[in-house]
Amino acid sequence: MAEKYIHSCTLLIIYKSVRQHMKKTIIILILIGFSTYSCSNSSSLSKRKDDISDYGLNGKVKSLKSEVFSLIQQKDTFRIGNKENSSGLDRNITIEFNQDGKLDFEKEYYANGKLINEVLYTYDKDNKLIKRKEIDNYGKGSFYDNEFLYNSKDSITKWIMSNNDFKRIHKIKRDDKNRPVKMEIFQNDTIVYVYKIEYDKYDNIISEKEFKSKDIPIKIIDRTFNEYHLKSKEKVVEYNTWDTLVYESHFFYNSDRNLTLEKHNIENNSSLTEIKNSYYENGKLKESVSKPIGSSYFVITVEKFNKKGDLIEHSRIPSDESSKEIWEYKYKYDYKENWIEKINFKDNKPLRIIKRSIQYYE
Secondary structure, three states: OOOOOOOOOOHHHHHOOOOOOHHHHHHHHHHHHHOOOOOOEHHHHHHOOOHHHHOOOOOOEEEEEEEEEEEEEEOOEEEEEEEOOOEOOEOOEEEEEOOOOOEEEEEEEOOOOOEEEEEEEEEOOOOOEEEEEEEEOOOOOOEEEEEEEEOOOOOEEEEEEEOOOOEEEEEEEEOOOOOEEEEEEEEOOEEEEEEEEEEOOOOEEEEEEEEEOOOEEEEEEEEEEOOOOOEEEEEEEEEOOOOEEEEEEEEEEOOOOOEEEEEEEEEEOOEEEEEEEEEOOOOOEEEEEEEEEOOOOOEEEEEEEOOOOOEEEEEEEEOOOOOOEEEEEEEEEOOOOOEEEEEEEEOOEEEEEEEEEEEEOO
């Protein structure tokens, strides 16, 4: 899928690993509680189908197993080599879903078959996620236990994250429309972060504010929307240790309400990144071209997708005499239109092959 440009506002964010630095964990939990930094309308959550669709899969998937192998070139062809460790989005993983399309577990492995990490999910009788356990088998084998509490409208109001060394409590306040408007993060009974959100009468998120402790500003985001409730302008103020950054992004759409032009990180009229998108008739992203403006040296990035939404080409074009780099991806699909084989090339040379085995309930 066009993951770079088509953002998800769903609880999929929960499933991203929080084994990394706690600051990244904080960003993740914001997305869980508020649907912020990746979307701008609170109704987006209600459009979510299930975890299967979040993974870009079709059909009633029961399990998915993905394996990464090297490719060895032999004259005008190539053969499959040894199994490789995960690389970027190409991963050695096993995922299982329950019959309601919810994740049961996700496990990632080294090329030698040793388990790297796993995430286990527990649901209540109403199929609400109530526990999520992350186990990192690398090194000492750290873990995080996550517990989620809900209100009478089945919305998260508290998230407790803990292991043997610490405990953090995230309290989410909701308004009379059940929209999240404030989140306070406590550690050792002390508020460490506060997040606030404001909406317009159409449920568009027009303001996001992030604070350290109770009132030390970290980031403030203000948005405006067009008549179709699509984001048209976003202003960001970041309060750093040595300075304050202020920049804007402007968004333009075609008659089908697809994003066709984004002027990103505008600091002044001569410094920004311009992103141009084109689409297939089915509404899927066809091509996205990102070009920095205002620098003597820059790299243009071009991404092309097929009609199913899968990336088929990624290229980097330097503004100087450096060589252009092109990555290409070729797919094979099963009867549900899920890809089961992907071959990666760089500058026409084979890199690796990813094989996926997908089982269905149907």
